[in-house]
Amino acid sequence: MSSLVHPTAARLTYRALLGRRRAAILFALPVLLLVIAIAVRALTGADDTTANTVLGSFALATMVPLIGVIAGTGAIGPEIDDGSVVYLLAKPVRRSTVIVTKLLVAIGVSVVFSAVPVLIAGFVLNGNSQQLAVAYALAAAVASVAYSALFLFLGTVTRHAVVIGLVYALVWEAVFGSLVPGARTLSVQQWALALAQKAGAEGAVTSDVGLAPAVVLLVVVTGAATWYAARRLKSLTLAGEE
Template structure:
């Protein structure tokens, strides 16, 4: 793990992701989720189905992928777009190490701004009845890992990574992933819901994907996206390279 992590690259990536503008963007949805949860609890009281609906429909289906877009694409996309990545590539750091370090930073940021607020919102909504708060927090963690890898890859593939990421997050995950039955099997949201269903008590949380299938697909997508992002970065050549 140490050989795949570069502290300087991590520090620069954190600085880029946690600037004032991006921090405000990252904080908007978590603050809204917690505020809505507080209002719902005050008006409707503790209710498991309400907690499940809000955490599934807003936190997991909308907030987590959007934060993943901001963190995943922002970890490397702007450097490639403005050409400043050449200064990083000129350093004696292996390019897979750069990708893996940036992935870890993107995951950490996405988890901090999605899983923690999801846990807080769940505790507000029903006090973790039937383990709903913990289950959705775990789902947000594993979804954060997969989304970070997917959107980091997009940052190395296209200059329109944010647009492509938003289309994926809002159209595929939020619309097709919830409406079209066949698309649910290929949805990070459904894969993470399978883990939430396994952790939660009772039958409030449901997923269209089995646990073993979800674990395999989450692992495969995360590893494949990370590997290919490393290949894409290696394909970038500096002036004067053969």
């Protein structure tokens, strides 16, 4: 495992993701979720339907992909934009190692700022009745892996990765992925919900995608995005050397 992680790349990535601007947004989203959870619990009491709505419609459909955008694109996009990635790539390290390192950091940050607050919010909303807190926290963690890989890849191919990522997160996942039946099968949110459905009480959480297809799609998308990101990084290096 150590051969897959480059300490310098990890340190630089953590520093970039937890800088003032990004850290402020990363902290603001979970805090907003917890404030909503506390307010809803105070106003309505413990209610499974309300908890499902808050955790599904806001946390998983909006907050988790937004955090994925920040962590995934922020792990490498700024370094490519300002050219500082050249100094890292000048070191005798495989490009795939750089990508895997940055992906692991992005996943770690995403999980901490999404799955953990979702778990806490679930307990606040209904005390984990029907295993909703655990189910949605699992879905948030799984979705964080896929989002981190997707947006990391996006950060290697375009300077507008954040804008495209925000459009995807707010339009496709939050709107189409939640409301349009045909689009749900191509939604990371729905794939993650398939695992949440298995973890929660019967009927507590539902997904339009079966468990087996969801797992396959999550693995394929995460693996493909990581592989293409490594290839893209390698091509950028070669282009810079020509």
